[in-house]
Amino acid sequence: MEAVVGSMTVVAAIDRSDRAGAIITEAHQLGEAFGEPVEVVHVLTRDEFVSLERTNVSETGESVPVGDVVEIAEEIAAEAIEDAGVEATPVGLLGDPADEVASYADEEGASYLVVAGRNRSPVGKALFGSVAQSIMLDASTPVVSLRAE
Numbered sequence: 001m002e003a004v005v006g007s008m009t010v011v012a013a014i015d016r017s018d019r020a021g022a023i024i025t026e027a028h029q030l031g032e033a034f035g036e037p038v039e040v041v042h043v044l045t046r047d048e049f050v051s052l053e054r055t056n057v058s059e060t061g062e063s064v065p066v067g068d069v070v071e072i073a074e075e076i077a078a079e080a081i082e083d084a085g086v087e088a089t090p091v092g093l094l095g096d097p098a099d100e101v102a103s104y105a106d107e108e109g110a111s112y113l114v115v116a117g118r119n120r121s122p123v124g125k126a127l128f129g130s131v132a133q134s135i136m137l138d139a140s141t142p143v144v145s146l147r148a149e
Helices: 020-034 046-060 066-084 097-108 122-128 131-138
Strands: 010-014 038-044 089-094 112-116 143-146
Touching (some): 020 038, 089 097, 097 131, 131 143
Parallel strands (some): 010 038, 112 143
16 A cells, blocks of 8 residues: 655654664654654553553552553653654554564555664574564565664
8 A cells, every 4th residue: 555645754663772862863854854754653562561460450450451551652752752852753552563663654654664773693683583673674664774882
């Protein structure tokens, strides 16, 4: 499905690392260059959801609605945008980060997807994979990958 020209966006995929600011800044620069809005996506994993759920149930006896989890992810994105000092829209998702980010970028007809990798040994990459690497391999959207410092 072709995206409508003029309604594209730049998607920045962030985690909770100190690389989030650089990712958002790069996405913002691309957005400015192409006159496109920027969306900053943070994905809470199933493990993080289970952990939140466990904590909440033990503290309140209540389960956590999925909508609240997505809101928590969106708040993390919003805080990172505020720290970067740029204009962008926060987006929260739940699931496998690589799958969710690639799917989201496709659904939004993103012109670019901005990610950052980590410096790891070849063995570390082979054993543990990498969200950024998975996104680069699976996304149909062009991916801009920032090098880890």
